[in-house]
Amino acid sequence: MHELALAESIVDAVRTELERYPGAIPIRVGVRIGVMAAVDLDALRFGFDIAVRESGFPRLRLDARIIPGQVTCLACGVETPAESTVFDCPRCGSAQTMLSGSDELDLDALEVERDDDGTTHV
DSSP, X not given: OHHHHHHHHHHHHHHHHHTTSTTOEEEXXXXXXXXXXXXXXXXXXXXXXHHHHTTTOTTOEEEEXXXXXXXXXXXXXXXXXXXXXXXXXXXXXXXXXXEESOOOEEEEEEEEEETTTEEEEO
16 A cells, blocks of 8 residues: 555655744645556545654645546547546547656645644645
């Protein structure tokens, strides 16, 4: 289950970023995951819950979303978004397709709360 290792890495990245903001309490981390990264969101959320329990960040929540890639059919040339890892052409049914992009896993937001002045977006 590589999702647990990913979840732990996300929590570690939050910890590293918080070093720049002493006293900040993390409440939400946003993650963009390409469809080709082959991450099971349910497993990632489960692993994240485990990682958070051991992190000292009890309020930290995961906001993860899947980013599609682009599939080009080599038989008919149509280009369509790739929402999954199944790449048959929606126009001609060919399995001769090529995927581009969508293998990223990026942290794109960290929302923190400060005791003195409310919520701050990092």
